[in-house]
Amino acid sequence: MTVESTAARKTTRGGGKRATAKKAAPAKKKAAAAAPAEAEQDQLVQLLTPEGERVEHPEYSIDLSADELRGLYRDMVLTRRFDAEATTLQRQGELGLWASLLGQEAAQIGSGRALRDDDYVFPTYREHGVAWCRGVDPTNLLGMFRGVNNGGWDPNSNNFHLYTIVIGSQTLHATGYAMGVQKDGADSAVIAYFGDGASSQGDVAESFTFSAVYNAPVVFFCQNNQWAISEPTEKQTRVPLYQRARGYGFPGVRVDGNDVLACLAVTKAALERARSGEGPTLVEAFTYRMGAHTTSDDPTRYRRDEEREAWEAKDPILRLRTYLLNEGFADQAYFDSIEEESEALGKRVREVVRAMPDPDNMAIFENIYADGHALVDEERAQFAAYQASFVDAEEN
Amino acid sequence: MAVFEKITLSKAINESLRASMEADPKVLVMGEDVGKLGGVFRVTDGLQKDFGEERVIDTPLAESGIVGTAIGMALRGYRPVVEIQFDGFVFPAYDQIVTQLAKMHARALGKVKVPVVIRIPYGGGIGAVEHHSESPEALFAHVAGLKCVSPSNASDAYWMMRQAIESDDPVIYFEPKRRYHDKGRLDTEAIPDPLHKARVAQPGTDLTLAAYGPMVKVCLDAAKVAAEEGKSVEVLDLRTISPIDFDAIQSSVERTRRLVIVHEAPVFLGTGSEIAARITERCFYHLEAPVLRVGGFHAPYPPSRLEDEYLPGLDRVLDAVDRALAY
Numbered sequence: 001m002t003v004e005s006t007a008a009r010k011t012t013r014g015g016g017k018r019a020t021a022k023k024a025a026p027a028k029k030k031a032a033a034a035a036p037a038e039a040e041q042d043q044l045v046q047l048l049t050p051e052g053e054r055v056e057h058p059e060y061s062i063d064l065s066a067d068e069l070r071g072l073y074r075d076m077v078l079t080r081r082f083d084a085e086a087t088t089l090q091r092q093g094e095l096g097l098w099a100s101l102l103g104q105e106a107a108q109i110g111s112g113r114a115l116r117d118d119d120y121v122f123p124t125y126r127e128h129g130v131a132w133c134r135g136v137d138p139t140n141l142l143g144m145f146r147g148v149n150n151g152g153w154d155p156n157s158n159n160f161h162l163y164t165i166v167i168g169s170q171t172l173h174a175t176g177y178a179m180g181v182q183k184d185g186a187d188s189a190v191i192a193y194f195g196d197g198a199s200s201q202g203d204v205a206e207s208f209t210f211s212a213v214y215n216a217p218v219v220f221f222c223q224n225n226q227w228a229i230s231e232p233t234e235k236q237t238r239v240p241l242y243q244r245a246r247g248y249g250f251p252g253v254r255v256d257g258n259d260v261l262a263c264l265a266v267t268k269a270a271l272e273r274a275r276s277g278e279g280p281t282l283v284e285a286f287t288y289r290m291g292a293h294t295t296s297d298d299p300t301r302y303r304r305d306e307e308r309e310a311w312e313a314k315d316p317i318l319r320l321r322t323y324l325l326n327e328g329f330a331d332q333a334y335f336d337s338i339e340e341e342s343e344a345l346g347k348r349v350r351e352v353v354r355a356m357p358d359p360d361n362m363a364i365f366e367n368i369y370a371d372g373h374a375l376v377d378e379e380r381a382q383f384a385a386y387q388a389s390f391v392d393a394e395e396n
Numbered sequence: 397m398a399v400f401e402k403i404t405l406s407k408a409i410n411e412s413l414r415a416s417m418e419a420d421p422k423v424l425v426m427g428e429d430v431g432k433l434g435g436v437f438r439v440t441d442g443l444q445k446d447f448g449e450e451r452v453i454d455t456p457l458a459e460s461g462i463v464g465t466a467i468g469m470a471l472r473g474y475r476p477v478v479e480i481q482f483d484g485f486v487f488p489a490y491d492q493i494v495t496q497l498a499k500m501h502a503r504a505l506g507k508v509k510v511p512v513v514i515r516i517p518y519g520g521g522i523g524a525v526e527h528h529s530e531s532p533e534a535l536f537a538h539v540a541g542l543k544c545v546s547p548s549n550a551s552d553a554y555w556m557m558r559q560a561i562e563s564d565d566p567v568i569y570f571e572p573k574r575r576y577h578d579k580g581r582l583d584t585e586a587i588p589d590p591l592h593k594a595r596v597a598q599p600g601t602d603l604t605l606a607a608y609g610p611m612v613k614v615c616l617d618a619a620k621v622a623a624e625e626g627k628s629v630e631v632l633d634l635r636t637i638s639p640i641d642f643d644a645i646q647s648s649v650e651r652t653r654r655l656v657i658v659h660e661a662p663v664f665l666g667t668g669s670e671i672a673a674r675i676t677e678r679c680f681y682h683l684e685a686p687v688l689r690v691g692g693f694h695a696p697y698p699p700s701r702l703e704d705e706y707l708p709g710l711d712r713v714l715d716a717v718d719r720a721l722a723y
């Protein structure tokens with residue numbers, strides 16, 4: 001069993017349309033949960049095997065049109081391309097740093113496409129694929145990594161909050177936001193992204209407590225990519241992460257994070273649960289960080305190549321491609337057109353980044369207080385006079 | 397025991413940790429990525445290989461947990477040296493540091509000692525993203541019960557770490573990360589200065605520049621330029637932020653009669669404010685000019701493309717020198 005449901009306490013509020021047919025949890029769940037059979041517990045929800053074969057899961061079914069399937073493929077390819085371009089731009093000195101999502105496309109696109117427009121996303125710093133699904137212009141993500149701003153977008157224009165670097169912090173913000181949604185009587189949901197490493201933070205534990213106690217409509221989406229910089233997941237936990245949820249009183253589910261269909265189905269179900277007043281869910285997307293932690297990191301110091309190679313066989317994009325081909329949902333002409341689109345995206349990203357100007361010096365003093373502040377005004381004036389003294393000196 | 401003619405500041409800390417661990421089996425190193433990776437700055441490189449996972453501990457990603465458990469181990473007789481990965485990530489542990497670590501000795505009527513060293517790579521100038529370039533030293537120095545130090549060169553980095561580990565008090569050890577690769581001389585058999593003594597890094601007669609950590613080099617460079625302009629500037633490397641060696645500053649100011657304090661952290665309510673107030677009190681009749689401060693603005697640390705404007709550089713320091721000399 002991969003999902004443990006708390007007692008059915010569906011409220012009448014909300015009544016969101018179910019996109020997926022999630023079966024109610026069997027009654028004998030509790031007993032099973034008390035003495036978990038390890039092998040069974042750790043089974044991943046999977047709908048598409050690494051070989052590209054479609055399989056069914058008793059609790060999560062999904063029925064997508066060929067169009068929708070191609071859409072997921074396109075999202076993943078373009079996201080990967082964007083990511084690769086950013087890595088290259090960092091190597092060329094155009095970005096100070098980049099945190100690659102390579103290998104995590106399915107987890108991000110699957111969960112990202114499960115969201116409704118009115119849902120709200122609280123990402124960490126690697127959610128480029130989710131940002132893509134939210135319609136955030138990918139070049140907006142680069143300002144912070146280039147060092148021209150500390151954020152780069154209006155969180156409310158796409159219901160996609162700013163990247164959070166202090167790990168785990170955003171899980172509490174998501175919970176509080178969800179509590180607000182609940183107070184408003186709205187039927188949208190909130191999703192918080194974080195890593196396996198972040199799961200050790202006190203903030204994450206506290207967000208679990210709050211969300212459970214207040215039955216907040218939040219989904220915790222943990223991308224377990226196996227590593228927190230050099231530390232493997234074993235340095236964070238002795239139980240599979242999704243099992244943590246049980247101790248807080250809400251369900252946890254582990255999904256094949258390289259299977260975009262499963263990620264979509266599981267996240268949709270969790271969001272629906274939240275919408276219909278059933279409270280939080282922890283989704284652990286079991287995936288792998290194919291690249292370095294960031295462009296500053298050297299993974300050869302702590303992990304073996306064979307590990308990466310084993311995960312390459314589970315590539316999220318390849319398996320969907322195989323499936324599309326085998327089912328006749330897409331042909332070579334289609335793949336070529338995506339390739340073309342991805343070239344164009346790469347080109348645009350390169351051009352926009354290279355043309356991205358450095359901010360004006362006086363930006364240091366902008367937006368520090370909403371109401372203004374005398375000390376900032378004074379320092380701004382002093383700094384302006386100081387700068388002007390150079391101009392004067394040059395002119396003289 | 398050795399003499400290194402050219403050792404980087406980060407390697408000097410590494411040597412210091414190694415020597416401390418060899419000298420005392422109770423010394424432990426702990427933090428995120430300190431093991432196999434050797435820390436993101438490689439300061440703990442090779443230590444786990446040589447001392448094992450029992451003494452060089454890769455911890456879960458939880459700063460409150462890291463400091464809180466270090467306190468517990470210290471209560472049990474160990475001497476943990478904790479690494480916080482970057483300045484901006486110490487705050488999840490701030491509660492443990494401020495409400496527990498700092499006060500435990502006093503609360504236990506002096507019967508309990510908590511010799512925890514917390515290493516924090518701090519400061520800007522490395523082109524990093526946010527939370528990776530901050531200078532939070534005043535937030536710690538303000539708290540009674542904590543000692544705060546910041547070396548500016550390899551020899552001090554080595555000796556101050558050894559002394560911090562030997563100290564029975566908690567020490568926040570601020571590592572100037574943009575100086576990690578700067579090389580200097582280190583004699584591990586020398587007799588070091590006491591931990592809480594300032595040092596005249598460059599003697600001078602017209603004005604005193606007081607700094608610590610990453611800003612000492614900027615001040616030395618400024619003194620050089622000033623010398624070319626015929627001004628004799630003394631540079632004082634404070635080395636320690638809590639306690640502050642006011643006697644050393646006073647004696648310098650009594651000679652030079654002018655004082656400019658330089659740090660990266662915001663000027664407002666910063667280390668410089670305390671020094672200015674005390675020195676004005678102690679040296680009122682010696683001063684020819686008000687004590688000036690050069691530092692960060694009352695603004696969040698800016699994105700990296702603006703950090704050169706934010707950080708005090710040569711020009712801003714020289715500007716303050718000129719202003720002080722103009723009185």
Ligand SMILES: Cc1ncc(C[n+]2csc(CCOP(=O)(O)OP(=O)(O)O)c2C)c(N)n1
Binds near residue numbers: 126195196198457485
């Ligand atoms: C509070 C805090 N401590 C330390 C760091 C430094 N740091 C950045 S990312 C990271 C690893 C995070 O691993 P994980 O949560 O698994 O996410 P992943 O990067 O693998 O996606 C660390 C230690 C940080 N950003 N915030």
